Amino acid sequence: MDNKVIWALMGAGLLMIIVSTISQLKNDVARINLTLNKIAKQVGVPDTITDELKSLILEGKKIEAIKKYRIATGTGLKEAKEYVDSLSEQKLE
Known part of the structure; x- marks a missing residue:
């Protein structure tokens, strides 16, 4: 060879x-x-990251929410987007 x-x-x-x-x-x-x-x-322990993500979503900063989730959890882009999308679909309080 x-x-x-x-x-x-x-x-x-x-x-x-x-x-x-x-x-x-x-x-x-x-x-x-x-x-x-x-x-x-x-x-x-309070889940502060989810509260922050919900605030960002309400402000129309979905991409920033995805970045913040990725940094906080170490997940990939796809997983972070899916998580933020699931938060967006929930009734945000």
């Missing part, structure tokens, strides 16, 4: 390992966030 083909295959394999690892880390972070949210709820 040509050296270029071997290097390309090794690079592709390494890329697959990296993508798989990143995916696993994202899943771990999501699971940890769920656990922390459950603990915070049981202990009585």
